[in-house]
Amino acid sequence: MVEEIEDHAIILLDKEGNVETWNKGAEKIKGYLAGEIIGKNFRTFYSDTDRQLDLPTRLLNEASTTGSACHEGWRIRKDGSRFWGDITITAVHDESGEVTGFAKITRDLTERTQSERTIKKHLQELETRNKELEQFVYIASHDLQEPLLNVNNFVELLQHEYAPQLDETAAMYLDVINQSTERMRDLIKGLLDYARLGKEKYLSTVDCHQLVGTLVKDLATNIALSGAEIQCADLPTLAAYPVELRQLFQNLIGNAIKFRKLDTAPQISISAERADRFWKFAVRDNGIGINPAFKDKIFLIFRRLHGRDTYDGNGIGLAHCKKIVEMHGGEITVESKPGEGSTFFFTIPNVDLQSH
Known part of the structure; x- marks a missing residue:
């Protein structure tokens, strides 16, 4: 079985470090056929610098003393090219506890490096x-x-x-x-x-239900002028960046009020549900909606879909929302039809604040 393994070089060395066995993985990684290398010392695989520093001997001594030795570094193939090898050398003992040789396993980590x-x-x-x-x-x-x-x-x-x-x-x-x-x-x-945005971010426990309740009070004037009704289901308490999360909800609620239909009072609902390791939030409105062709472009900075004579603003609110959600490690999307309102979905990871 060991001989057939191709992604690891697995060989046995005697007490002096001479090669005794050679599997297919060793042939593939190091380039030598069994007949070319068995009987030769494993120092062949090390660079001149490593040999001058006596690294091979030090690794064998460490394995003899502690049972095993690990090392990562450049190794030499038969053709002289280098590969980054992760090696483990384990001492082999006889019944009396004497070291009789070593088992050496090498992985080629060049691509990873x-x-x-x-x-x-x-x-x-x-x-x-x-x-x-x-x-x-x-x-x-x-x-x-x-x-x-x-x-x-x-x-x-x-x-x-x-x-x-x-x-x-x-x-x-x-x-x-x-x-x-x-x-x-x-x-x-x-x-x-x-x-x-996010320059001085810090995680803390945020009660989203309380946060939205505070926002509704702060936006009381706009809500009264527009006749908006805001329904808020039980929202979770989670670890988040409080300042940024407040701005996220404020932008989404503000947009739902701003982009309302004429002679129609805004109806806004905010809810959340547990989805695997995330909380998935939904902010729904009955506003003017968004053309599906623009549902990705609306999150770009300074991207506006309406003239300033109709709706004020700089086209940066949703760009802020996207950046805030991604700061938390989540995603934001929108589902909408023109004239039928929009639903913005965003996810916030359900993380343990103590782990941070």
């Missing part, structure tokens, strides 16, 4: 990109807002000091400039909020 290095490289690149993004956020929060503020100030001065000299067209131009700069300031603020 290369994958780990690739991942590490990508993580380093990602860290660099994140630092560049932080620098951009800093510039956006300071350098970009300052000239916009200057433009707003000078427009106000023009409107105030030269109002008698301005005709209707000139006044309209200044209003457009003012609206555009305000719009840009809102976009910059939205971008900053998105970039900062």
Whole structure:
């Protein structure tokens, strides 16, 4: 059975480390046929540097003393190429307890090692990109807002000091400039909020039912003006990021109120059910609905489906929702038909706070 195993090199060594047996896995991993290697010392598989450091002898001594020795490192094939080997050497004893030889098992982990290095490289690149993004956020929060503020100030001065000299067209131009700069300031603020999201996150126990109840009180004015009715089933208590989770519910409830049908009071229901290792939440409304062609695009930052004359906002609320859900390790989706309302589903892992 041992001889037929191909994914592990399993061999026996004598007390000096000379090869006594050779299976198919050893032939595949190391490249030697049995007749070429049996009788030769296992030091053949080690690099010149490892031999100079006497690593093979130290591994045999460790196995003799403690019963086994483990090591990972580069090994040499017959053709001179290297592979990353994970080896375990176990001492073999006779009836009197004397070491008579060793059993050696080798796994070729070259692909895994290369994958780990690739991942590490990508993580380093990602860290660099994140630092560049932080620098951009800093510039956006300071350098970009300052000239916009200057433009707003000078427009106000023009409107105030030269109002008698301005005709209707000139006044309209200044209003457009003012609206555009305000719009840009809102976009910059939205971008900053998105970039900062989760910067100082911390897990704690959150009672979702109580959280939604507090939100309903905070949104009382909008709820009263729209005539909205909000029904909330028993929601779970779970480990989450409280600030971000509050913003998630606030955005979804706010959107359900905002995107309502004319002359129809919003009907919003919030529920949750246990699904394997997750809690699956559903926020349903009877609003204007979403064209199925846009159900994925709505989660992109600054993506709007309606003109600003009809619905205000920057198109960033659902992007926030997606980022918050993914921060928790969940997913968010939507099911909707135009004119029939929407249901936003999102999952939050049911984790043990003590494990974090």
